[in-house]
Amino acid sequence: MARIWVERYTGSGVPFEYWGHSPTPRPEDRNLVPRNMLKVAVASFTFRFVCVEQIRDCLSYYEQQTHPSSRLSINGGDHWEFERWFERPPMYLLEDAKRTKVVKALRKALAVAEAGAFAEVLPFG
Numbered sequence: 001m002a003r004i005w006v007e008r009y010t011g012s013g014v015p016f017e018y019w020g021h022s023p024t025p026r027p028e029d030r031n032l033v034p035r036n037m038l039k040v041a042v043a044s045f046t047f048r049f050v051c052v053e054q055i056r057d058c059l060s061y062y063e064q065q066t067h068p069s070s071r072l073s074i075n076g077g078d079h080w081e082f083e084r085w086f087e088r089p090p091m092y093l094l095e096d097a098k099r100t101k102v103v104k105a106l107r108k109a110l111a112v113a114e115a116g117a118f119a120e121v122l123p124f125g
Contacts, residue, residue, distance in 0.1 A: 002042040002105030006117050009035040009050060036118050042105040043098045045089055052113045058086040059106040062099055 038055070040047040049055050093102055 002040060002101065002108065004038065004040050004105070004109050004112055006036050006038055009037040038109060038113055038117050040105050040109045043093055043101050045093060047089075047106070047109075049109070049113070051118065052110070055106060055110045055113055059103065059110060061086045062093070062102045062106060065096075065099075 035050065038049045040049070047058065049058070092098060
């Protein structure tokens with residue numbers, strides 16, 4: 001059974017590319033405006049999300065049974081390669097039984113997020 005909850009964002013564990021979807025786009029301002037983080041604990045792993053787009057990206061990755069190469073080339077060279085953040089969690093999450101649990105939990109988390117989980121006001125502290 002997956003556990004989904006919302007916490008106040010404390011400043012760690014969020015890929016930089018998703019800060020553009022926030023009300024405070026500058027990284028140096030990210031702690032000035034209180035924000036929420038949606039956490040999803042499933043299959044002995046906890047995912048952390050700060051926006052709906054991040055959940056959608058992760059869900060689309062885990063919905064695929066077969067994945068292409070996880071390395072992306074930058075500037076066409078083979079020395080500048082990187083992995084996307086959702087490809088870094090433990091490989092056991094891609095096993096069929098665990099992957100179906102992850103997909104089910106992420107779909108539920110997407111519904112929670114689209115219902116306004118990031119917009120709700122949490123008590124500070």
